Amino acid sequence: MSRRSLHNPAPEAATLRSRLDRAGKAAADAGADALLIAPGSDLRYLVGQAGGSFERLTTLVVPASDTPPALVVPKLELPGYSDVPTDDLGIDVITWVDGDDPYRLVADRVGKAARVAVSDMMAALHVLGVRGAVPDAEQMLAGPVLRELRMRKDAAEIAALREAGAAIDRVHARMGEWLRPGRTEAEVGADITAAIVEEGHTAADFVIVGSGPNGASPHHDVSDRVIEAGDVVVVDIGGPIPEGYNSDCTRTYAVGEPKGADVAETYAVLQRAQQAAVDAVRPGVSAASVDAAARDIIADAGFGDRFIHRTGHGIGLDVHEEPYIVAGNDLPLEEGMAFSVEPGIYTAGHWGARIEDIVVVTGEGVEPLNSRPHELVVLDS
Incomplete structure (x- = not known):
């Protein structure tokens, strides 16, 4: 009771x-x-x-x-x-x-x-x-x-978000321990869930392991699909640390050399778009302009219809909170605002990719809270 x-x-x-x-x-x-x-x-x-x-x-x-x-x-x-x-x-x-x-x-x-x-x-x-x-x-x-x-985080809140970001980075750094052919998404997800707690979170709030065609579904969870050599796999994970502040970080992996001939070129577009959006963050610019910085690059490369969600969401005591980095949101960014920058490109029925960092607006620009490489990480198969 x-x-x-x-x-x-x-x-x-x-x-x-x-x-x-x-x-x-x-x-x-x-x-x-x-x-x-x-x-x-x-x-x-x-x-x-x-x-x-x-x-x-x-x-x-x-x-x-x-x-x-x-x-x-x-x-x-x-x-x-x-x-x-x-x-x-x-x-x-x-x-x-x-x-x-x-x-x-x-x-x-x-x-x-x-x-x-x-x-x-x-x-x-x-x-x-x-x-x-x-x-x-x-x-x-x-x-x-x-x-x-709540949108404007104080120093203690930002310190907690930094801690959460470092903790989830440590989980991504271990992905090679679990992600390999012959294992199901659910098996990999269970290992990730345990590691999220081991690395300093109180719980895993969400674990997405989207392999192959499942990676084209941004809110996929895990399934019994068996991971195959050459699969591109989207891993989006996060949860709260004891202070209540959340992590949220996505990286995309390839289990051996990727199958699709279009993977390298498409992923390079995504990487440029994500970096451009991070670089656009500074006090006074609008949330919509950060979204546009990523979206324009993806659209100009011919993938506009494959970027099917906003570029980011605020984060703090909730995983999703204000401000939302989306077209039409003219809110000027201010020092202390924390949010994700996570463009994605999704080819339905084939594969998808997303890169996500949490960033904080500083007095002069931006501080990313995640430090894992943005490149497509090719794991030994």
Whole structure:
């Protein structure tokens, strides 16, 4: 019955207090009277503990006014928040037991709110429960409010992302131990999963081993397909380190000399495109311009219809978060923003390739957080 989370390092109380204060101000600037933060990455960002979302309501109420924040939590779940420095953070803890109405507790806390912002991932069960308890309050999403805080990483967050990047690089450096003909993708994936934890992650969040034609499916997982000599294999892997920040890195391998006559030329285009996009990153340029730097090279080479996803996504406590590096996103990049740069070229039914690094915008340019070679790595078969 226990649902306590494993202990993970949390930011200092002063950092969390600053985040809570800025969240309240951001809510006010967005016209919301309060934020209702469900368990998940937003909660971990604000109080250092992600918690868990179940049928019983847990929510952090962050008012836009000077009213102290409040953690509304089932009494049986309270031990899972024992590491949260609620006194230092000025958070009132409001517990409830089965038979109480937790939504009424939230309503009492937000008072005559005109607008409340609910977590993007709050369960509909709880969104509708709050709506019933505060029927006169307009609901909006909290994600657009909090992304203004979370998009810009501080020094400690960047250090954690660096650590995550180095850890996943160590896994890619070992690929020759597992990737060889006669083994299935699933067998290779199991070895990679174990290595991700061995090299410093708390878990493997995703392991993609796309061999041969499966490499042309960007979100392929693993399968029982047996890897063959000459296969090109896309390996996209990542997960969180104890601080909660994630790695995400893709490299493409060939098991012996690749079968396809078009592999070398096509891969060279991809490598130029990925490097051009990384080189385009600096403060003040738009997210869309980084996407265009990769996409234009691929399109000019005649592969535009084979690059079927955005160039990148933000990363932090979530693997996918703001900012998104995609056409139409005119958001100017700022120092501290962290995201992937991962163009791909996919030939359906034959093979695919992707190169992915995590990068951070610096004061003058860009810092890549992954350092493994970008060339097509040919492994002994």
